[in-house]
Amino acid sequence: MNGNTVLGARIVRWLLRLLLKPLFRVQITGDAQQFKNERTLIVANHESFLDGMLLGAFLPVAATFVVHTQVVDKWYFRWLLRFVPHLAVDSASPLAMKLICRLVETGTPVVIFPEGRLTVTGSLMKVYDGAAFVAAKTGATVVPVRIEGSGRSYFGRLAGIYPLQWFPTIRIMIQPRRQIPMAPLPSAKLRRRRAGEVMRRILTDMLVATRPRRTLFNAFLDAKATFGSSYSIVEDVRLQEESYGSLLRMALALGRLLNCDTKPGEIVGVMTPNAAPTLALTLGLSATGRIPAMLNYTAGAEGLRAACTVARISNIVTSRAFLEKARLTELIAQLPNIKVHYLEDLKARTRLPDKLWIIWHRLFPGALAALSRPEDAAIVLFTSGSEGRPKGVVHSHDSLLANVAQIRAVADFTPLDKFMIALPVFHSFGLACGIIMPLVSGCKAFLYPSPLHYRIIPELVYDRNCTVLFGTSTFLANYGKFAHPYDFGRLRYVVAGAEKLSDDVRRLWIEKFGIRVLEGYGVTECAPVIAVNVPMACRIGSVGQLSPGMEYELESVPGIEDAGVLHVSGPNVMKGYLLYENPGVIQPPKSIREGWYSTGDIVHVDLDGFLHIRGRIKRFAKVAGEMISLEVVERIAASASPSFMHAASSRADAAKGEALVLFTTDPTLKREQLSTAAKSLGLPELAVPRILKTIAAIPLLGSGKTDYVQLKKMAEDSTTRDVPLAASTQRTSSISLA
Secondary structure (H helix, E strand, C coil): CCHHHHHHHHHHHHHHHHHHHHHHCCEEECCHHHHCCCCEEEEECCCECCHHHHHHHHCCCCCEEEEEHHHHCCHHHHHHHCCCCEEEECCCCCCHHHHHHHHHHCCCCEEECCCCCCCCCCCCCCCCHHHHHHHHHHCCEEEEEEEECHHHECCECCCCCCCCECCCCCEEEECCCECCCCCCCCCHHHHHHHHHHHHHHHHHHHHHHCCCCCCHHHHHHHHHHHHCCCCEEEECCCCCEEEHHHHHHHHHHHHHHHHCCCCCCCEEEEECCCCHHHHHHHHHHHHCCCEEEECCCCCHHHHHHHHHHHHCCCEEEECHHHHHHCCCHHHHHCCCCCEEEEHHHHHHHCCHHHHHHHHHHHHCHHHHHHHCCCCCEEEEEECCCCCCCCCEEEEEHHHHHHHHHHHHHHCCCCCCCEEEECCCCCCHHHHHHHHHHHHHHCCEEEECCCCCCCCHHHHHHHHCCCCEEEECHHHHHHHHHHCCCCCCCCCCEEEECCCCCCHHHHHHHHHHCCCCCEEEEECHHHCCEEEECECCECCCCCCCEECCCCEEEEEECCCCCCCEEEEEECCCCCCEEEECCEEEEEECCECCCECCEEEEEEEEECCCCEEEEEEEHHHEEEECCEEEEHHHHHHHHHHHCCCCCEEEEEEEECCCEEEEEEEECCCCCCHHHHHHHHHHHCCCHHHCCCEEEEECCCCECCCCCECHHHHHHHHHCCCCCCECCCCCCCCECCCCCC
C-alpha cells in the first residue's frame, strides 16, 4: 500500500470507530499485549457482515484480513477493501494456504475467520482446517477474539431464530494467545485434520471463557429481555404454555410467600415433579436468596432423612396433589422435625403487602439481583448414595451456567428447538436440560412427570413437535420399542446419558427411526456434562470429547492398561460436598489438586481426544489377580441374551479373591452361552461369571440407572440361592421406580 492508501486506511478506521462505537455501544476487553509477537494469527467467530469492520476499527493492531475472492467480486466490498489491508484467496486453490503462510511469515498480523461463513444458528459453525494448518506450519501465535452481539443485528443471518435489533450492544473480547503444534503424524492430511481439531477446541474454549458471569435469576431476566415477556418457554401435562412473564410472576409470588418461613441463605427442600411450577419455585427461591435442594422422592424415607440431615433442611416445599398421585403422602409423614409447605396452601396466604411487593418487583425485577453473586451456592443435588449415604452436591450459579455455555458451544440448540424432558429434575441431567437450559437460552421445553410412561412419551414427542430428547439407554430402548416410526420424525437430537448406551438401542434407533443417538457422559458434581458426542464431533463407542474449558488427567491403576481414573477441572465443577459426617458445611473438591474432582471412572482417551469409559474403579473385580470390569461382564451377557436385561456385581471369594455375580431376567441363560459370547467378542474366560441369579426385574434408581448398591447386597446375601449353571427359574425380589 502506498502512503496515500495508508493515510486513507487510517482515516476510514477512525471514521468507522467514530460511527460504530456509539451506535453499537462497542465494548472491548482483553490485553493488547497478546498481539505483540513475531508472527500473529488472529482468529474470530463470525456472526455478521459487520465483523470485519468491527475488528478493523477496534483491534489495537493494524492487521491484514484474509478474504475470499467471491467477496472481492462484489463492488461495495471491493470499494471498502481499498482502504483495508487484505489478501484475497480462493479456498479451492492449492496455492491459497501458501499465500497465507508467506503473509504470516512476514510478521504482519493476519485476521481470519476459521468458520468461513456467518453463523445461521447462533452457535459455532464448521471450523475449516486451513487457518489451523497455517498456524501450525508457520509456528504463529494464535490470538482468539470473541465477537458477541453482532449476530443479533440485521447484518447477521439469525432472522426468525432470535429477535433482531438495529443496534444491539456488541462486545469484542481478546483472549490469551495459544499455540497449535504440528502433530507428528505420518501424512499431511492427518496433520492438517489434527490442527483443525485444535483450532475448533480453541474457539469453543473461547466461547465458554467469555460467557457472562451471572446468577440464575439474572440470566433469566436477560433471556426475558431478549425474547420478551410474552415468549412461551415451557409447557407441561396441563398443555398450558407458560411465558417468561407468567413464570416471573409465579416465581416472585412463591419466593415472597416462602420468605416468612425461611431465611436468606437457607437450603430449602423441593419435592415437586416435572412441571412449570417447579421451574417457578426453583427460580423464586433463588431470586430471594434461598438455595433450592432438589430432593429425590424415589429414595425412600431413609434416603430422604439422610439428605435432609446432610443439608440441614428444615423446610420442604411440595404439593398435596403430587404426593397423592405418586403415593408419597406416608413418606412425608416419616420425616421428623421437617416443616412441610404445600403449594396449594400458599395462594390463600397472599395479602395486600405481598401483592404490592410482587407488582413492584415485576416492574423492577433487577432490585433482587444484589441478593446473590455468581460464585454463591445456587442449587443442591444429591448423589444416589452408591458409596454409602447420599452426599449433597452444591453448585454455584456460575458452575451451572458454565455447563449450559459448554453445551451450547458444541451443540447448535436454538429457540426453534423444543426439548422433551421426562428425566426427573432432581437428577442433574434433567435439571440442566429441563430447567436451566430453557430458562436462560430461549429453548422451549415440555416437562413430563415420569420417564416410565413408554407409550405416552413418544406420542407426546410427536404431538408437541419436540426436536430434542434426552434419556438413559434403558428409557430410550423402551421408547423405541413402543413408538410408531413417525413419532420421532421431527427429532434433531437424541442424547443418551447416565448409563452406557447399548449397541442394541443404538441400532434400533437408526434402523427404525433413522436417528443417530448421541452418547454423552457426566456426573452430578460437574453439573453434569463432562463429555458429549455432537454431529460435528462424534465417534461411536465413545462418550465424546471433553467439554470446552475443561482439563483432565488420568491416574494410573495397577492391572489396567492404557486407561486410568479420570480427574477433571473446569468452570462447571461443583462448589463442594455436603457430607453426613459434617452437615451443612461445604467441603471443596480436591483430588490431585485443589479444585479438581475425581470421577472414579476408568477412562481411555484416544488420539483425537474422545473419551472411552472402561468402567468405574469401584465396578472392577479382582478375580485371580486380574482386574475384570463388571461392564465387560454385562457386555458378554447382552451379547449372549440380547432380549433380556442383565447387571453384574461381585462378592468375596476365598479361593480367587472375588467372584463375579450376574443378575439376569433371562431364566434360560446358561454359562455355556456366556462362554461362547465371550469368545466371539475376544474377551477372556475369566470375565465369564460362574454365579447367575435370575430376578424378575433389574432394580433401578429414580434416575433410571441400575441400582448397584441393591445388587451388591443381593450378591453378598448368602441366603439368596445361586442359580445353577444350567437353566433355572429361581427369582428374587426386585426394586422398581416409584
